[in-house]
Amino acid sequence: MSVTAVGATGGIVQRHAERLIEEAVSDTRVILVNGARQAGKSTLARLVAKRHDAEWRSFDDPQTLGEAKFDPRAFVVSDRMIVIDEVQRYPEILLSIKERVDTHPRPGSFLLTGSAHVMGLRSVPDRLVGRIETIELWPFSQGEIDGTPDGFIDRVFSDPLGVRANSSLTKADYAARVVTGGFPEAQARSGRRLTAFYRNYFADLVNREVRQVWEVQRADEFLALARLAAPANSGLLVPANLARATGLAKGTVSRYLAILHEVFAIKIIPAWAASPSGRVLKTPKLAFVDSGLVAEVLNYDVRSLIRLSSAFGGLLESFVAMELARAATWSLTGPTLSHYRTKDGVEVDIVLQDRAGRVVGIEVKASSTVRGDDFKALRHLARRLGPDFLVGLVLYAGPTTASFGDRFRAMPISAVWEL
Numbered sequence: 001m002s003v004t005a006v007g008a009t010g011g012i013v014q015r016h017a018e019r020l021i022e023e024a025v026s027d028t029r030v031i032l033v034n035g036a037r038q039a040g041k042s043t044l045a046r047l048v049a050k051r052h053d054a055e056w057r058s059f060d061d062p063q064t065l066g067e068a069k070f071d072p073r074a075f076v077v078s079d080r081m082i083v084i085d086e087v088q089r090y091p092e093i094l095l096s097i098k099e100r101v102d103t104h105p106r107p108g109s110f111l112l113t114g115s116a117h118v119m120g121l122r123s124v125p126d127r128l129v130g131r132i133e134t135i136e137l138w139p140f141s142q143g144e145i146d147g148t149p150d151g152f153i154d155r156v157f158s159d160p161l162g163v164r165a166n167s168s169l170t171k172a173d174y175a176a177r178v179v180t181g182g183f184p185e186a187q188a189r190s191g192r193r194l195t196a197f198y199r200n201y202f203a204d205l206v207n208r209e210v211r212q213v214w215e216v217q218r219a220d221e222f223l224a225l226a227r228l229a230a231p232a233n234s235g236l237l238v239p240a241n242l243a244r245a246t247g248l249a250k251g252t253v254s255r256y257l258a259i260l261h262e263v264f265a266i267k268i269i270p271a272w273a274a275s276p277s278g279r280v281l282k283t284p285k286l287a288f289v290d291s292g293l294v295a296e297v298l299n300y301d302v303r304s305l306i307r308l309s310s311a312f313g314g315l316l317e318s319f320v321a322m323e324l325a326r327a328a329t330w331s332l333t334g335p336t337l338s339h340y341r342t343k344d345g346v347e348v349d350i351v352l353q354d355r356a357g358r359v360v361g362i363e364v365k366a367s368s369t370v371r372g373d374d375f376k377a378l379r380h381l382a383r384r385l386g387p388d389f390l391v392g393l394v395l396y397a398g399p400t401t402a403s404f405g406d407r408f409r410a411m412p413i414s415a416v417w418e419l
Contacts, residue, residue: 021033028132029107034137097128150330156390161409166401171368174316183201198297321350346376375405378392
């Protein structure tokens with residue numbers, strides 16, 4: 001990680017995605033950095049632009065946007081790298097970019113940023129197959145905030161039974177991390193100022209992205225759905241249930257959920273599908289990308305989270321799942337992330353599976369102690385997989401690593417970003 005980004009406190013925060021961008025610049029004509037608003041895309045793009053002596057252009061600037069719409073072909077002509085910030089405001093520019101890189105196939109010609117899944121927009125004229133690499137930039141991981149390695153995934157797949165970790169973090173510490181979340185601007189805030197940030201963030205998301213890009217006219221309906229989706233965080237995603245709760249048509253609910261996904265507010269965690277068994281549910285789970293946002297929507301602070309153990313457990317599970325989803329984007333292993341649940345109610349919170357089919361099963365507990373029964377679902381999955389099951393971990397709010405038999409360990413949650 002040789003490039004840096006500036007955090008809310010003015011300190012330097014190294015981003016794992018920076019290395020991925022630099023690698024892509026060396027051999028790919030167009031690089032698209034996608035991610036949530038205020039996740040640090042523009043800061044990162046400016047640093048890359050400075051290093052490569054690139055031309056900076058932002059579609060947040062009305063004059064620049066007007067120039068692009070007036071003559072898109074001339075807009076993309078340059079002998080230097082061109083950086084276009086917030087490209088989702090005029091995705092039609094991708095057609096001119098395609099023409100340019102087809103006639104001038106130079107690696108690192110364009111670096112684009114977008115706060116929506118740009119390639120999924122209806123107005124995108126061409127998918128630039130073979131010419132573009134998309135890199136997802138998340139809010140800060142806990143490892144980026146702490147300056148720790150964030151190497152859990154590669155470590156656990158390379159040495160599943162040898163991995164060990166200790167931690168001094170308490171339940172209150174984990175609750176504080178959940179409530180703060182990972183957005184750069186949230187890191188220096190607490191209490192009312194943290195609440196103000198997330199309230200304004202959510203309003204800005206609706207007004208700038210949902211209304212403008214996705215042309216949602218009934219913002220009140222969209223907000224109502226988002227607030228009802230928040231309690232389902234880390235739970236099964238059943239649009240019909242949300243439709244009944246909101247009084248909206250199922251099709252409208254599905255569209256609004258798709259928009260929440262496209263603007264990086266939520267992530268859909270698929271059901272583990274390696275088995276053809278009819279006893280395994282195929283229903284995906286919903287997780288908010290950033291725990292701070294969902295904590296604000298649900299009006300939770302550190303004290304209320306600790307008091308409401310069931311709410312804390314659900315938020316902590318999705319917090320860990322999203323930390324692992326972040327880490328999967330830069331890990332060498334590059335596993336898929338899913339969940340496992342049978343019709344009999346056996347559930348494993350997180351299933352990581354590498355390209356060879358090897359699996360690491362993870363359960364997340366908000367308690368500071370672990371019992372043998374906490375491994376019941378992991379043992380079930382181990383029996384089904386046999387030798388492909390590498391290790392079953394219960395990540396908990398306690399201080400030490402403990403063995404619970406062959407291929408089963410209890411480990412502090414902080415191992416996810418400290419290893």
